[in-house]
Amino acid sequence: MNRRLAAAVDVATRSGMAVRLATGSRTLYDRITEGLTAWVAAGRRDDLTGYRAALGPLLRLALLGALAYGAYRTARAAPWLMWFAAGAWALAAWRAAAPAEESVEGPADTPDEASAEAPVEAAVALLREVLGDRPAVHLSEVLAHLQKHGQGEGWKVADLRVRLEALGIPVDPRVKVGKVPTRGVRGADLNARFPTEETCPSPTQVDAA
Structure with missing residues (x-):
């Protein structure tokens, strides 16, 4: 045995x-x-x-x-x-491939609020904050935003991509922002994967369909 x-x-x-x-x-x-x-x-x-x-x-x-x-x-x-x-x-x-000690979290007002959010919800909230009203954003900009708030120190874009994909967040390899195509997240893909009340169809629309 x-x-x-x-x-x-x-x-x-x-x-x-x-x-x-x-x-x-x-x-x-x-x-x-x-x-x-x-x-x-x-x-x-x-x-x-x-x-x-x-x-x-x-x-x-x-x-x-x-x-x-x-x-x-x-x-x-x-x-x-x-x-x-x-x-x-x-x-x-x-x-x-060293085990990550940190999870992707969006900047929060207090540590208690950050710990109360699930990693997926925090990551989606972070992406929507960085996206604003734009159709897409590069992962390099998201990483810069994270590191500006004291998170993701030492990360590269590939590290952020791996963590986002592990959370089920769609990452597009050819997002074109400012004439430069590289890895990023599109708002349409994010809303399709994680719909909000604004992006969900209304009951009237569902019935009409």
Whole structure:
């Protein structure tokens, strides 16, 4: 019996480690892609028009391509370096999937009010506050709002995305705000998933339908 129990614990431990590495790898991948996407998009010149405005992003894409090709050539010339790269990635992924000590909560007037709200309700209230009357908002703006109120310290956009999706809040990967498409939340999606009294159809509308 003790051997079976030990074997079960060992299997569960390995499974948990694999899940953590997989989750961390996804989070790390999202962080890198979102960071590179934002960096490339930031090269666009709003004071220029036509192809000249897009020269900045094109040059940055070319630089990324050159770096990727250089990494490929280095790996072909010295394959043993891949062991170090794999180890570094696994360590970064493990750290990226560290258990969260904080939950997504919207800024509240008092700690008692914040603790009284469920995490989903608090997150939805936060998003509606940041959205205002706009149709959509980037997660980077939501994160900046959180950190301005002393929450989410050390978080990246990918960390916020993972927490929102875990709460069932729809996150769109291509929300365009200010000509920059990236991850964000649309008001229409939020209201469809979490309807309010204003967004719920009236009994008359239901009967008419």
